[in-house]
Structure formats: structure tokens, C-alpha cells
Amino acid sequence: MTGTPALYPCTVSHVRTAPTRYALRHRTYMWLTDPDHPPRLPLPLRPLAGFDPRDHFDGDLPTIRAGLDRFLAGHGIDLRGGPVTMLTHARVLGHVFNPLTLYWCHDPGGAPRCVVAEVHNTYGERHCYLLLPDDGGTAREQRDDHRAVAADEPAEPARSSEPPSRRAEAPVREDRRPEREPHRFGKRLHRTEKRFYVSPFFPVDGEYRMRLPLPDDRLDLMVRLERAGTRPFTATVRGTRRAATAGTLLRAALRHPWSTAAVSAAIRVHGIRLYLRGLPVQPRPHHRSQESDT
Template sequence: MPSLVVGTVSHRRRTPMEHAFTHRHYQWLVDVDDLPRRRWPLSLLTRICARDHLDDGRLGGGIRGDLERFLARRGTTLAADDRIVMLTHARVLGHVFDPLTVYWCLAPDGGLRATVLEVHNTYGERHAYLLELDDRGRTRTDKQFYVSPFNDTRGTYDVRMHLDADRVAVTVALDRDGARVLTATTTGAIRQASRAAVVRTALRHLPMTWRVTALIRLHGVWLWARRLPIQPRSPHHQEDLR
């Protein structure tokens, strides 16, 4: 690490309207204590900043400091030699939008101490879920955060995660009233983040984070035009990230 995770993102909405897509996609897999440090102009494609995650690095210590405080308030203490592996988007040409960031907190022997799922919406809000994965990398957690204008905060997430030396996969499915509402999956192969690979991947996927933002809005307009009801939203309290 740092590495690229190159693959696809897919989304399938089942009710009250069918809608599905799959797009090419890439993210970064990084150690939060060893983030990419590339010179200009490559820095325009590789910057990962504390201000884009969790508590904005407000109290110091960068992303690791924010995550340590978040976990400590919930009864989990990280040791100094624990490693935090992060799946995320980097800023591309000054812009980032990161619908889903995952943190795996690993003990020196490779054991999993904690997993955190950070979700962002298009209203500039974010929320973090502390997950307790079983031996298969699965868990369920109540939805607490307004993400899509077409879903309120009711329901339960069924989460599946896979991380090994070659591949990353994260699936988040929303269940409500005994029915599956939607399923979102990001999956990809782990590749060395050489200078040539970063440039080649960025060119192939166009400005990635700009593209993510545009596609989310285009799919939203498609659903709105077909009269899928808009759900009311209440402002989210960022204290939940601290």
C-alpha cells in the first residue's frame, strides 16, 4: 500500500421501482499512517485528506486520530501498533465525493479489532457505523443516516465485506419490512499504485470523483422523472462522528 482497487460499482433498486446499473470504478486502499504523497501533477489525482472524512481532523492526529476517538467513545481502544487500512476515493482535480469509505483496524497479528463504514450523502453530510463482523465478514445494522432522497432512515443494512491480498468487495443491502429494497456493491482487484498505473487508471475512468457525483445525480433525475416519491430529510448531527 498505497494500492489501487480497480473494478466496478453496481446498484440495484428493487422496490417500489426497478432500476439497476453497473459502472467502471476505482478506489484507493491505503494505510492511514502512510497516505499517498505524490508530487505535482500526480498529486492532482492522489490526495487523501483528513478534512474529507470523519471529524475533519478537527482535534489533530489526522484520520487516525479521528478514528481512535470515534472508537474510544464506543468502547474500543486501538493500540499504537494497530494498523488502519482504508478503502476510499482520493481527490481528483480538487474534487472528492466518497459515498462509501471503509476502515479495517488490524492488530499486529492480522486480527480484526474493528470495522467502520463511513457514508456520505450529496447534502454534505456524513455518518459512521461501527460494525461487528462475523467470521464470514457479514453483519446487520440499523440504518441511521439519510443517503438517497428516495429512502428515509427506516430499515436495516445487511453488510458483507471481503479483503485479502488480491481483492476487495463490499456489499450493502437495505431491508425494510421483510423486503429487500436495494443492493449496492463495490468490488475490485488490488493493483500496485505505480505512477504509470495511476495515470492510466485515471485516464481510463475519467475524473473519477467528478464522474461519481455526476452519475449519482443523473440516476436521481431518472428516478425523479419516473415519479419515485421524494422522502423528507432532517439535518444530520455531525456529533455522531466524534
């Protein structure tokens, strides 16, 4: 497993091919951390990185890990205290917006158990997709009714436009690996039905293909929407690991001031542009709000 905590300055890219072609890129930074032990920052830096359990899952338990464990228990999964690695945006100056938070979950011996993809939209709602490896290491979706869909398609090779990775500011602690690791969070494609309204220009249908390898020196994620034999939307997140030092955080905050508010604003600006291009808005189905109003 990857040592934590760490910061990943990264580039988020969206490419839309239907019903009109549109692409966007923006730069930000994300945290890789242990939800059991989030970073304890010096007092002057705490406004730049807060990890609030209200921002995840139902938001009504005292810790993020408690929310994750309750979600997994609802699907019949008990990690028995095994380690979890979380990739997320932290609160910055009291504000957070997390389009995607990922949790790589392990058993007590360190073997991978599942990935949880927590998706947020701009309407204050969130939804979690639970993805499991099968006995052959194939990625599959855990449905709400506890059935699974296999995805045996090989992963596409990563195409990164980022510069070669540089060494982190401080040595990264290597966690002990088990002697035998039956599955790894590699570059397989997870398949899951789309069940959550995100973009106002896509209905809730089709399925996602997600490539979600556990970050190491590189962060390289892909989420692709497939509908009726087409691939109308692809998002990638690519970045380079940095040690979570005070200097790294300050530089990231200066380069991307109030980063989570900037991400939220950018999504709305691009949505207005697409609307002005004539894209029809799809009706938004009711979804139980989980987002904290604070």
C-alpha cells in the same frame, strides 16, 4: 493483512427493486492504503490523489487516523496503535466524493478488532457505522448505547462478472500475520440498523446487511438494504488489485477523468431519472453536517 497501498479499478452496481425496478453500473477506482502513511506521490501526480483529513470523520483533526481513533474512543475502543487499512476515493483535482469509506482495524498483534463504515450522502453529511466481531467471529453492530445486534446469517456466495484477476505490476508486500488470529475479516454479513439518510427515495428505516471482507487480490463488497421483509436495494463493489505505481494511477486517471466528480454527477443524474419516473421524495431528517466545504 493485505499489503498497501494499492489501486482497485472497480465496477459499482446498484440494483433497486422497489417501489420500481432500476439498475445502474459505473466504473471507477479506489485506493487501499494506510491512513497513518498515505501514499507520497511524485509532485506532478499529487493533484490526482490527495488524502485530506477534512474529508473524513469530523474533519477537524490533523490526520485521518486521529479522526478514526477519536471516533473509536467514543465507543470505548483503543487500538493501541494497531494497524488500520482504509479503502477510499482520494481527492482528484481538488474534489472528492466518498459514498463509502471502509476502515479495517487491528490490534497491535494484527488481530481484527472492528470495521468502520463511513457513509457520505450528496447533502454534505456523513455517518459512521461501527461493526465488531464477537468471540465466535460473528459480525455484529456496535450501537451508540454500546449494545450489540448479532448477525449469524452466513454470507451469500459472491457472483462476480469481472474478468479473472491479473497479477499486479509489482510484488505486493505481505504483512506479518500473528501466530494466532482469533477472527478474520471474512465474508460474514454485518447487520446494522439504517440511521442515515442517503437516497432521497428511501426513509431512514430498515437495516443494512454488509459483506465487507478485507480486499486482497480481489475487491468484493456488498451492501443490502432490508425493509419489512423485502430487499429493495443492493449495492456491490467489485474489482481487481493493482500495484499503486505511477503508471497504474495515470492509466486509471485517463480512463476515469475527474473520477470523484463523475461519481457525484452520476448519482444526481440517476436521481433525476427516478424522480421523473414518479418516485416520491422522502423527507430528510436533520443530521449534523460533517463534510468540509472546501
